[in-house]
């Protein structure tokens with residue numbers, strides 16, 4: 383599988399586990415606040431360095447040196463489920479005895495279903511970009527919301543540990559939107575409200591649009607508790 387790069391150690395991306403994190407190139411969404419703009423525009427066959435240099439062998443050489451030291455591998459993007467050989471990659475990681483966490487935006491429910499059926503992913507994280515009605519405001523593209531609804535349903539019915547999370551962006555989100563998100567994913571296992579960080583983003587005009595706007599994450603959390611028991615804030 384094409385790997386754009388990896389970070390040897392992350393203490394925050396896999397809850398309760400020491401892990402390494404792998405970045406895959408390419409994504410069909412265009413979230414204005416995306417922190418990996420160089421990854422999302424990379425497409426197979428393009429001249430992007432992410433498709434001319436593959437770091438997979440380098441990654442597995444590294445991973446073998448971390449046996450017994452690290453517990454897991456986080457696969458993130460871009461959007462990992464874009465890659466047809468994602469399952470082969472996951473198999474290789476599992477064969478070495480590591481846990482796997484998979485990050486997805488849920489755009490390909492069929493892929494989510496196929497991967498869930500293998501039982502190879504130990505922990506899933508899916509982005510909930512916005513309320514169903516306003517999804518394109520945060521995803522940057524018009525894609526039928528049914529796709530994301532299906533992925534949500536699949537994860538909630540899977541019996542596998544998972545989290546949903548939303549990056550909260552003033553000017554894209556309003557407090558009331560989170561009531562709609564709460565109703566949508568009511569009963570979810572874990573939900574995280576992630577504070578937006580104004581660093582290296584895809585749409586640099588967003589900073590001006592945010593201006594002085596802010597959102598109170600603690601108040602949003604409280605408003606969602608009738609729908610979801612476990613909600614945490616990632617600052």
Ligand code: SF4
Pocket residue numbers: 409410411412413415416417418422459460461487509
């Ligand atoms: S889904 Fe993730 S990788 Fe894709 S554009 Fe949005 S933030 Fe970036």
